[in-house]
Amino acid sequence: MIKEVEMYCRNLLHTTRCKTLPFHNLTHTEEVVLHVNHICNAMDVDQKDKELVITAAWFHDTGFSKTYKGHEEESKNIAIQFLSELGTEEEVIxxxxxxxxxxxxxxxxxxxxxxxxxxxxxxxxxxxxFYYRKILLRREWEVYCNMSMTDKEWHELNLDFLKNIHFKSTYGKEILEKGKQENIKKVQQILAYYDRE
Incomplete structure (x- = not known):
């Protein structure tokens, strides 16, 4: 199933308006799949469950092909339709x-x-x-969400995001949290520069 899902999602992300998105594009989805694989291996997740979450990773942003706001609902609909046609069990879907x-x-x-x-x-x-990815996200929001802000406002928004989003898995809490805290410090240092002006 994974190979068919990957081929379908790659095609969808590569041929629809997703290919024009600076952040939520095929590259992002490929990275998420890679990270799912990494976390599953670190947490000793069994093969069946691993395939399930990898499938979810391939589909999770496909909804951007139809809408920007509320894309998750569309992503679910796309997954349901494709997986049903493959004969996937309802519980798995x-x-x-x-x-x-x-x-x-x-x-x-x-x-x-x-x-x-x-x-x-x-x-x-x-x-x-993170610093490269957030430049791409800023560009995407400017183009698709009509969100324009100063550099300082952008860094403040990022700091707020980093402080308020939390890793959920045991691997995220134990391993990824350390890197997030480092990035919080770096953004705070950038903002300190603005405060000195």
Whole structure:
């Protein structure tokens, strides 16, 4: 199932308006899948559950092909339709949708697998890669959400986001949280520069 899902989602993310999104594009989804795999291995998740959450990862942003706001609902609909055609068990589809729904900000996972997808989706905030990714997100919001702000306002928004979003899985809390705290310090240092002006 995974191979068929990957091919379908790659095609969808590569041929629809998703390909024009600076942040929520195929590259982001590939990274989330990679991070899901990494977290599952670290947490010793069994193969069946791992495949379930990897499937959810491939689908989690496909809804951007239809809408920007509330894309999670569309992502679930796309997953339901495709997986039903594959003959996937209803319970599996339901659990995949639970994972996708949980990635909506503020994240509200209700299962361990949903926690893993949530953490994989924001994995970048625990790495130095965060600074590159947030430039892409800022551009995306300017173009698709008509959100324009000063550099200082952008850094303040990022600081607020970092302080208020929390890793959910045991791996996220024990490992990823450290990197997030480092990024909080860096953003605070950037903002201190503005305060000296």
């Amino acid at each position: 339901k659990n995949i949708c639970v994972c996708i729904e949980a990635t909506k900000i503020p994240q509200t996972p209700t299962t361990t697998l949903a926690e893993i997808l949530c953490d994989a989706d924001i994995f970048h905030i625990s790495t130095p890669h």
